[in-house]
């Protein structure tokens with residue numbers, strides 16, 4: 001249960017960061033960025049702590065999180081599948097990739113599999129348009145993808 005503890009307690013690094021930013025303008029966004037960098041999303045307990053330490057209402061924090069799509073309130077899967085829906089990828093069938101992944105994983109866009117292994121996201125251009133359609137898994141780029149290649153890609157991340 002070490003992970004659960006980690007996600008309900010502020011790390012020393014974060015405490016120091018909040019202390020450093022406490023009285024500066026724009027601190028809430030900076031702190032939330034740091035939290036997401038640490039946990040990959042903004043856990044509820046941590047949002048509560050941030051509200052307390054920065055002395056802002058929790059509702060303001062959730063307002064910021066829901067306004068900026070960048071911030072996540074749900075924990076992403078171990079492998080976050082990011083299918084590019086930029087123009088080049090869209091024109092080369094990115095939506096077919098999304099549909100096939102939804103079928104294979106039995107989740108929708110924004111969802112996470114029950115075992116926590118995969119989550120699925122549709123993202124803007126990731127800058128490899130020459131390889132369209134593209135999917136990123138962490139830092140890895142899978143280009144010129146087609147639906148029939150997806151099981152093979154997923155298998156690489158299934159252990």
Ligand code: FES
Pocket residue numbers: 084085086087088089090124125126127128129130132133134
């Ligand atoms: S549109 Fe997909 S990488 Fe640019």
